[in-house]
Amino acid sequence: MENATRFSQYNPIINFTFFIGAICCSMLFMHPAYLVASIFMSLAFNLSTKGLKSLKMIGFLLLVFAFVTVINPILNTAGNTVLFTYFNDRSFTLEALTYGFVFASIFVSVILWFSSYNAIMTSDKFVYIFGPVLPAISMIISMVMRFVPNYSTKAKQISTARQCIGLAGENGDKKDRLKNAESILSSLTSWAFEGGISTADSMRSRGYGTGKRTNYSIYRFDYHDLSLLITMILLLGIVAFCSISGATKVEYLPEISINWFDNIYTLVGFIAYVLFLSLPTILNIKEEITWRILRSRI
Amino acid sequence: MSKKSLITILTTLILAPALIVLTWKFNIHYYITGTLMVILCMIPFFISFEDRKPEARELVVIAVLVALSVASRAAFIAVPMFKPVIGMIMIAGFAFGSQAGFLTGAMTALISNFIFGQGAWTPWQMFSWGLSGLIAGFLSKKGLVTGNGRVKEAISGFLIVLLVVGPALDTSSVLTMLAKPTLKSAWPFYVSGFPANISLAICTVLTLVFLSKPMLEKLNRIKLKYGMME
Numbered sequence: 001m002e003n004a005t006r007f008s009q010y011n012p013i014i015n016f017t018f019f020i021g022a023i024c025c026s027m028l029f030m031h032p033a034y035l036v037a038s039i040f041m042s043l044a045f046n047l048s049t050k051g052l053k054s055l056k057m058i059g060f061l062l063l064v065f066a067f068v069t070v071i072n073p074i075l076n077t078a079g080n081t082v083l084f085t086y087f088n089d090r091s092f093t094l095e096a097l098t099y100g101f102v103f104a105s106i107f108v109s110v111i112l113w114f115s116s117y118n119a120i121m122t123s124d125k126f127v128y129i130f131g132p133v134l135p136a137i138s139m140i141i142s143m144v145m146r147f148v149p150n151y152s153t154k155a156k157q158i159s160t161a162r163q164c165i166g167l168a169g170e171n172g173d174k175k176d177r178l179k180n181a182e183s184i185l186s187s188l189t190s191w192a193f194e195g196g197i198s199t200a201d202s203m204r205s206r207g208y209g210t211g212k213r214t215n216y217s218i219y220r221f222d223y224h225d226l227s228l229l230i231t232m233i234l235l236l237g238i239v240a241f242c243s244i245s246g247a248t249k250v251e252y253l254p255e256i257s258i259n260w261f262d263n264i265y266t267l268v269g270f271i272a273y274v275l276f277l278s279l280p281t282i283l284n285i286k287e288e289i290t291w292r293i294l295r296s297r298i
Numbered sequence: 299m300s301k302k303s304l305i306t307i308l309t310t311l312i313l314a315p316a317l318i319v320l321t322w323k324f325n326i327h328y329y330i331t332g333t334l335m336v337i338l339c340m341i342p343f344f345i346s347f348e349d350r351k352p353e354a355r356e357l358v359v360i361a362v363l364v365a366l367s368v369a370s371r372a373a374f375i376a377v378p379m380f381k382p383v384i385g386m387i388m389i390a391g392f393a394f395g396s397q398a399g400f401l402t403g404a405m406t407a408l409i410s411n412f413i414f415g416q417g418a419w420t421p422w423q424m425f426s427w428g429l430s431g432l433i434a435g436f437l438s439k440k441g442l443v444t445g446n447g448r449v450k451e452a453i454s455g456f457l458i459v460l461l462v463v464g465p466a467l468d469t470s471s472v473l474t475m476l477a478k479p480t481l482k483s484a485w486p487f488y489v490s491g492f493p494a495n496i497s498l499a500i501c502t503v504l505t506l507v508f509l510s511k512p513m514l515e516k517l518n519r520i521k522l523k524y525g526m527m528e
Contacts, residue, residue: 027327068475075476075483099477106327107474114417123412136348137405140361144409147365148372155369178508186512192362193520200358208354250325253478 005049005120006287007280011225012125014232019117021236022277026109031248032258033270035105041277042112048284049116061111065104072100080254099252124217131215139213151188158184228279235276242269303349310338329418329473336425343400343428355526360401363390367406372413381498383410384430384463385505388455391434392443392510393517399431419470426466430458451510455502464495 008015026038046054079095086092123145131138159180162168168180242248247269251257261267314335321331367386374380387406391399407423434454437443443450468491472484520526 024330027330030325030327071475072477075486076478078478096477103475103477110418110474114415118415121416123409126412134344134348136352136357137344139357140364140401140405141409143358143361144365144368144405145412147361148368148413151365151369152372155373182508182512185509186516189366189513189516190520192366193359193516196358196362197355197520197524200354203354203358209351 006283008049008120010228010283011219011221012121012128013221014225014228015120015125016129017229017232018280019113019121021232023110023113023117025236025239025273025276026113027106029243029248029273030102030106030252031250031266032102033261033266034248034273035102035109037270037274038109038277039105039112041274041281042109042116044278045281045284046112046116048281048288049119054115057112057115061108064111065108068104068107069097069100072103073097078253095253095256098256102252125219128215128217128219131213131217135213138215147192151192154191155184155188158187228283232276232279235272235279238272239269239276242266242272300349303345306345307342310341314338328479329470332469332473333418333421336421340404340421340425340428343397343404347397347401355524356398359394359526360398360405363394363398363402364405364409367402368410368413371406371410379497379501381501382505382509384427384459384498384502385455385509387427387431388434388451388458388502388506389510389513389517391431392438392451393514393521394435395439396432396435399433399435400428401431403431404428418474419467422466422470426463429462429466433458433462448507448511451506452503455506456499459499459502460495464491464498467491468495 007018022038022042025034026042029035029038043054046057073092073096076096076099077091077093079091079093081094082091083094083097084092123141127138127142130141159168162180162184163170167183170177172180242265245265246259247263247265249259259266261270317331317334317338320326321328367383367390370386371381371383374382383406387399387403390402394402404424404427407427408420411417411420411423434443437454443454465488468488471491472479472487475487476483
């Protein structure tokens with residue numbers, strides 16, 4: 001496996017919990033220190049998951065950041081500190097610009113989290129998590145993941161067969177090619193349904209739906225997973241408690257007011273937050289270092 | 299309806315207003331509220347489907363419909379201008395009714411994003427694509443759209459994309475990018491999304507005009523042959 005980082009080898013429940021926690025927290029907390037933490041940790045995690053490939057995104061991310069920062073003060077004129085006015089008294093305020101920065105940071109860190117999510121949460125992990133809760137839906141997901149490559153192979157076969165008898169319309173005009181595509185889709189559809197029905201009948205005759213559905217999966221939940229899960233829940237608990245006690249209290253409109261680190265809750269909550277977000281990165285780096293050391297000893 | 303699903307649906311009914319109160323009291327990012335709302339709206343559909351204990355044939359038919367739609371999205375990956383997927387979902391809705399249409403739409407969005415990449419837009423895409431299948435199923439049940447003509451199908455597809463699918467995705471980008479969205483500050487997003495929505499609407503119309511008749515012939519034959527989903 002190309003992307004077999006340490007974190008991706010944990011149980012899918014761990015992966016999913018972390019991503020849900022990280023993405024929701026990145027969106028909930030608008031405190032500047034928390035925002036900086038989530039941008040840096042999402043970038044660090046993305047680097048540790050995808051390697052140097054993730055640097056390709058940076059140009060795009062900077063563009064998005066600039067766009068979201070600028071679009072907010074242009075569309076929103078609230079705020080007390082007017083930086084300058086344009087177009088007959090439309091004001092460009094410091095507070096709205098700050099809000100632009102805040103939303104741009106949230107947006108960029110969420111893009112980065114999702115980029116790592118897509119590298120780690122494959123469809124089989126998704127099915128593993130939702131299999132017990134939504135058995136029929138998960139069954140459909142795993143069937144579709146099998147059908148899609150199957151259909152594209154079949155479509156190629158049909159197309160080749162039509163070429164052999166001169167019906168592929170390669171040399172024809174647009175209308176011929178369109179007609180060809182339509183015929184391929186039609187026969188693919190019939191074939192897919194006929195095959196699907198016999199699959200269904202075969203499932204039925206083997207007793208589908210008669211008992212409780214069990215799932216086969218290659219994932220285990222061992223004590224590594226348990227200890228990481230408990231750590232994550234504890235850290236999130238601390239973050240939530242501090243946040244309720246006013247750690248992340250910020251106002252940007254109409255005037256900027258922020259609770260800084262002289263507030264004990266802000267400090268403790270911030271440390272817990274950084275620790276939570278950096279957990280998978282730390283695991284990945286630790287694993288990489290151990291591996292290097294082991295290899296160098298050979 | 300089983301006790302379990304009754305409880306789930308009642309919980310969603312209580313959670314939805316609670317969410318609004320929470321957002322209003324604490325300064326919660328509007329995207330989170332919006333997305334949770336969208337997810338809450340989808341839960342009853344999935345629960346009622348699970349609750350029915352669908353038979354193997356039903357499952358497979360929906361899986362085939364989803365796979366065909368996903369494949370249609372993936373087949374045109376090289377031509378980003380052409381997106382036949384909403385048309386395919388609507389055809390599924392025309393043939394197999396509202397529930398199958400909704401599931402086909404929502405699942406197509408979810409599963410094709412395993413290939414194209416999940417993102418903040420996934421729940422919104424699932425919901426709006428699901429709605430387009432649901433509306434298609436409703437229209438054909440009411441006899442407003444037969445699926446054998448061309449004009450009515452094309453008009454319904456055009457309107458569904460412009461009024462449901464496009465605005466839903468524009469809303470998702472408004473909520474992710476704007477701090478305090480109001481009608482006044484959000485309209486530029488809907489205007490700038492308009493050309494993309496028009497292009498999607500035209501693709502849907504083309505798909506429906508060219509494919510709805512031959513596809514529905516096949517689907518109806520299958521339905522008749524195996525006596526399904528009546």
